[in-house]
Amino acid sequence: MASHYHITLKIRRYDPENRRSWIQNYHLEAGRILRFVDLFRKINNEQDPTFSWNSSCEHGQCGTCSVKINGKPLLACELLVENAVQYFNTPVFNVEPLEVAPVVRDLVFDLTKAYKRIDQVKPYVISPANPPSDQDEYSISPNEMKQYINATRCINCFCCSSACISSHRNFLGPNAMLASMIRVLDPREKEKAQRLKILYGHRGVYRCHSSRACSFVCPKEIDVAHFVALAKAGRFNDPNNE
Amino acid sequence: MNNRLRITATLHCDLLIIGSGGAGLRCAANVLDKRPETRVIALTKNAHPQKSHTSTAQGGLAAVDPGDPEDKTIYHMFDTWKGSDCTADQDVIKKICDSSWEQILWLENRGMHFSRNPKGKLSKRTFGGHTLNFGETSAYRAVFEADRTGKGMMDTCWGESLKRNISFLNQSIGTELLFKAGRCVGCLVFKLKEGEFIRIFSGATVLATGGSGQVFKITTNCRQNTGDGPAVALQAGLPMMDPEAIQFHPTGMIGPGILASETLRSVGGILRNKDMEPFMAHYAPRMKELAPRDLVARAIASEIRKKRGILSSDHKVEHVWIDLRHLPDAVHEQQIPEVSGFFKKFLNLDPKSELCPVHPSSHYQMGGISTNAFGEAQDHLQRRVPGLFAIGECAAASLHGFNRLGTNSLLELITMGKFVGNKVLAYLDHLSKEPTATVDFISFDRFSQYLEARGKNKIGQIRIDMQELMTENVGVFRTEEGLSKTIDALRELKDRADQTALGCKSLRMNQELLQRWELDNLLTVSMAISQAALNRRESRGAHFRDDFPERDDAFNHHTIVIMGSFNKVEIKKREIDMSIFKAKDQHFEKFDFIERAY
Amino acid sequence: MVKKRLERFISHRLDQVPIASVYVKSRGWYFVIAWAHRLCGILMVLFASVHIYTLSFLSTPALYDAKIKFFGLAPFAFLSWMLAIPVIFHALNGGRLILYEMFGSRNDNSMTRWVFSLSIAFVFLQGLLMMLWSRSVSMLFFWLVAATINSSLACIVISKSWKATGSIFWKFHRITGSFLLIMVPAHLMLMHLQPGISQEAAMVIARIQNPFIKWIDLGMLFAMLYHGGYGLISITGDYIESKVLQNGLAALIFLTMAAFGWIGTRLAIMI
Structure with missing residues (x-):
């Protein structure tokens, strides 16, 4: 494998001042294990400081640097040059912001607006069940946790939402479904009825058609579609159903 | 003066939190829990609170379980004191260690997904520097959520704040604290997305902006950790305490410095030099790989200085190896899946069969904005600055002294967040009217x-x-x-x-x-x-x-x-506060200026 | 070994399909399959509309015969054969989705292999039968077998969804789907073999006059109208943002389906 690559990034840029959008090409020399965020920084430092992009932890733990590379939504901090060239079989990459929320500038999209959909499913314990005693933790068997623990690994990078066959405008999104399912399955949550109402509501699970693009793109390798399908099967303990 | 700069709005609130990480939002959740009608605004420079640096913490939270037959809070205090190289403040150590388990329960009861033992109770792991009986044997003291403890904490604190109707201002920076007659009355805020300044007047202001790892080339910190809080405080004439105390994580992955958690060593990873020698035995004969971070970091740096490091051709950095090849597959898959996966993901190598390159990486700033044991900011004469509080990595109370024990930082966020919340409420009680709108700024x-x-x-x-x-x-x-x-x-x-x-x-x-x-x-x-x-x-x-x-x-x-x-x-x-030593209670002699050897 | 090599060969070829291959790289195969499922569904709703419309001429047999001759032409015969593709693919893939979503069967890869292999087999069989079929076998017997198998399938789906939480409309979409799963391909195979030739009005009328077939046809008609209607409304729900437009389209789809339902029922009663 080569130790260096000549990379071309065709970046979709957007200037909010005059609402202009265009594609800009950048040519770079890159070592084989540089990540795409390193490439963006390289562009900033060496070629164009005005190019804006988003990131935070830069090691796949926060989900801020999501972009679309050749149409695939992914985390720019996790994509190594060498892997990208191999996967897409080209050294030329189209780089675009996710379309799950309005673009603020270049690759920066408005995560606050995207998160509004997560807020709607109430990503917390609405009404906690009583713990065994005042000074005690709940007892949850590892087997019970196994049902939903993978869903808690979601970092809300919105890659799934971007890849989904349904539109993010009408669907709360696969990640919102995960957040909801966690508390549906969590024995510490007492308030299930309210959750199910949102889950089965107009913007809920029935916007999913098991195209499984969410599972395909998920950077945390969560089988998102599995959890949505669990919700559709509807076979969990619902106190209101008994 | 650039004429496009203008203040587009003036907001009023009871509590303004600058920085929406674990500490800031724990404080917000506490205030809103106790008094739901409080108007709380939380700023974050990040795109969203969930993207804060807290989310990336892997290891765990140290806390002595009162039900544990062997472990005692005094041991935890001792470990913290000894670890800090006798420079932590003992009043802070006592406060935090005493209330640690209560805070774990708070997190657990609010829905954090801690890892469990087969009985369904919180499972615990050991960490470097945590011992039983004043240094005798390793203590199983850290509760954790797989290797994403920080994320679990962040999600819980964020969820609890969201549930209680906090107002978030994402992608906003606090550029300058506003003072009126020596009292902090709010902050001037620049909203990045809109490119507008707004003025926020608040009863109390809490700085919780996190660390400053970006000062160094190789850091485990987020891109946003640029020391904004301490800088804003310094510019306001307030002091910074112990800035020179900066912890280097011994095992940052080469290249971007990504953290390869201490867990790797606690599950049995071995550090080796160029000659494949397990060199930690020369530096800490008893604790070896589990010695405190600074000792391990210096050991690695020494090896490299003695030309026993390996040069990485890709990143042009010298490093040593961490050897994980001998660990059973079950350990790789269950105990360290994410960290072990990092090597695959970011360096294209397989820790099950290949050696992993690591070197020290700037990790944590023990110092910060000087505060008292309640998180109230102080001036250089240790007088309280009314209305201003500081917590988390940007502040120094100080729990960590000159070296932080692994898992104590998350504990500090969660406990100090709560204490400051209580102080804020008490402070707001004595505050009469909303401040006037004429404050100078630069x-x-x-x-x-x-x-x-x-x-x-x-x-x-x-x-x-x-x-x-x-x-x-x-x-x-x-x-x-x-x-x-x-x-x-x-x-x-x-x-x-x-x-x-x-x-x-x-x-x-x-x-x-x-x-x-x-x-x-x-x-x-x-x-x-x-x-x-x-x-x-x-x-x-x-x-x-x-x-x-x-x-x-x-x-x-x-x-x-x-x-x-x-x-x-x-x-x-x-x-340095020596209150435990001065109290002359049982074991007080352990809290003198003791030697720090492991 | 051979199987593996064959699979690799096929997947390699499939990866090079224009347009689809871009989506395969960026969203995965199941995304492409889901779109194919949708397009097949829309296609079938369109065909079914035409189908019901032409059948409605049965009330004046002479007119019907004149119209139906038209469909006997070679290109239409070919299209009629090709109809087998969306029908069988949508049916089997729908079956896979029901297994995935309602029965927790997550072994999607092998299910998908079955979907494709059976689809291909069906299409070829259909072609073969179209050329060779003689009409002497008892139609009733085949229908009886198909209907029994399929009704038991539908019963399993009903029992599975009965107590589960969720929308009744969505469940009914799955139930109707499972009812049509074998019935529509069987209908296609038995009724559409010799387009235009032996489909004189008299013969069709005679067939429908059998009370058993009449009930089966009516059942299929309503299951199909509900299934197609729900599918279309669901698509509008996915992409059309305006609530007003969405409700308007839903009403339109409902009325259209109701109209076809009326036409079909009237025909069945009249004959």
């Missing part, structure tokens, strides 16, 4: 200067130069000569920064403008670190002076740094 001058500066310098290049300078001279090993040189070089860098024309003059989501502001903060904090390190002519905890390799009792005090201006730095002292 942010417009600064931002005008950024926008109108001329010169061919590049922000990115200055930042790289600063990071290399700091890593080289103010890193794991420090010397008089290197530090003096660094201080001069920082002044030059500051001049260069002032002669930097921005390529983009727009105000909306101008990443360059933000980076220009961050560069100022980084330089400010770098200066504080270097000056304090120069002043401390001894070695203590994570601060290691090559020319003064021993701890010196003459320096048994905290460093207090005040910056009149960038070129005018004053160093003062603050006494």
Whole structure:
């Protein structure tokens, strides 16, 4: 494998001042294990400081640097040059912001607006069940946790939402479904009825058609579609159903 | 003055939190829990609170379970005191250790997904520096959520705040604290997306902006950790305590410095040099790989200095190996899946069959904005600054002294967040009316200067130069000569920064403008670190002076740094709180200035 | 070994399909399959509309015969054969989705292999039968077998969804789907073999006059109308943002389906 690559990034840029959008090409020399965020920084430092992009932890733990590379939504901090060239079989990459929320500038999209959909499913314990005693933790068997623990690994990078066959405008999104399912399955949550109402509501699970693009793109390798399908099967303990 | 700068709104609230990480939102959740009608605004520079640096913490939360037959809170206090190289404040240690389990239960009861043992109760793991019976054997004291404990905590604190109707202002920076008659009355805020300034008047203001890891070239910290909080405090004339105490995580992955958690060592990973020798036995014969972080970091740096490191051709950095090949597959898959996966993901290698390259990486800033044991900000004479609080990594109370024990940082966030919440409520009780709207500020001058500066310098290049300078001279090993040189070089860098024309003059989501502001903060904090390190002519905890390799009792005090201006730095002292020692209770003798050997 | 090599060969070829291959790289195969499922569904709703419309001429047999001759032409015969593709693919893939979503069967890869292999087999069989079929076998017997198998399938789906939480409309979409799963392909195979030739009005009328077939046809008609209607409304729900437009389209789809339902029922009663 080569130790260096000549990379071309065709970046979709957007200037909010005059609402202009265009594609800009950048040519770079890159070592084989540089990540795409390193490439963006390289562009900033060496070629164009005005190019804006988003990131935070830069090691796949926060989900801020999501972009679309050749149409695939992914985390720019996790994509190594060498892997990208191999996967897409080209050294030329189209780089675009996710379309799950309005673009603020270049690759920066408005995560606050995207998160509004997560807020709607109430990503917390609405009404906690009583713990065994005042000074005690709940007892949850590892087997019970196994049902939903993978869903808690979601970092809300919105890659799934971007890849989904349904539109993010009408669907709360696969990640919102995960957040909801966690508390549906969590024995510490007492308030299930309210959750199910949102889950089965107009913007809920029935916007999913098991195209499984969410599972395909998920950077945390969560089988998102599995959890949505669990919700559709509807076979969990619902106190209101008994 | 740039005429596009204007204040577009004035907001009023009871509590303003600058920085929405674990500490900030734990504080918010506590305040809203106790008094739901409180108007709380939380700022974050990030795109969303969930993207905070807290989310990336892997290891765990140290807390002594009262039901544990062997472990006792006094051991935890001792470990923290000893770990800090006898420079932590004992009143803070006692407060935090005493309330630790209660806070674990708070998190658990609010829905954090802690890992469980087969009985369904919280499972615990051991961490470097945590011992039973004053150093006898390793203690199983840290509760955790797989290797994403910080994320679990962040999600819980965020969820609890969201549930209680907090107002978030994402992608916003607090550029300047506002004072009226010595009291902090709020903050001037620049909203990055809109490119607008707003003025927020608040009853109480909490700084919780996190660390300053970006000062160094190789760091485990987020891109946003540029020391904004301490810089804003220093610019307001407030002191920073112990800035020279910076912890280097011994095992950052080469290249970007990504953290390879201490867990790797606690499950049995072995450090090896060029000759495949497990060298930790020379440095810490008993604890070996589980010795405290600074010892391991120095051991690795020593190996590299003795030419026993390996040169990475890709990143042009020397490193040592961490060997995980002998661990069973079950350990790889269940105990360290994410960390072990990092090597695959970011370096394209398989830890099950290949050696993993690591070297010390700047990880945690023990020092910060000087506060008392309740998180109330202090001036350089240790007088309370009314209305201003500081918590988390940006603050120093100080729990960590000169070296932080693994898992104590998350504990600090969660406990101090709660304490400050209580203090805020008490403070708000005594506050009568909303402050008037006439307060002076200087942010417009600064931002005008950024926008109108001329010169061919590049922000990115200055930042790289600063990071290399700091890593080289103010890193794991420090010397008089290197530090003096660094201080001069920082002044030059500051001049260069002032002669930097921005390529983009727009105000909306101008990443360059933000980076220009961050560069100022980084330089400010770098200066504080270097000056304090120069002043401390001894070695203590994570601060290691090559020319003064021993701890010196003459320096048994905290460093207090005040910056009149960038070129005018004053160093003062603050006494170390010895209340546990002075109380003369059982085992008090363990809390004297003891030797720190493992 | 051979199987593996064959699979690799096929997947390699499939990866090079224009347009689809871009989506395969960026969203995965199941995304492409889901779109194919949708397009097949829309296609079938369109065909079914035409189908019901032409059948409605049965009330005046002469007119019907004149019209139906038209469909006997070679290109239409070919199209009629090709209809087998969307029908069988949608049916089997729908079956896979029901297994995935309602029965927790997550072994999607092997299910997908079955979907494709059976689809291909069916299409070829259909072609073969179209050329060879003689009409002497008892139609009733085949229908009886198909209907029994399929009704038991539908019963399993009903029992599975009965107590589960969720929308009744969605469940009914799955139930109707499972009812049509074998019935529509069987209908296609038995009734559409010799387009235009032996489909004189008299013969069709005679067939429908059998009370058993009449009920089966009516059942299929309503299951199909509900299934197609729900599918279309669901698509509008996915992409059309305006609530007003969405409700308007839903009403339109409902009325259209109701109209076809009326036409079909009237025909069945009249004959």
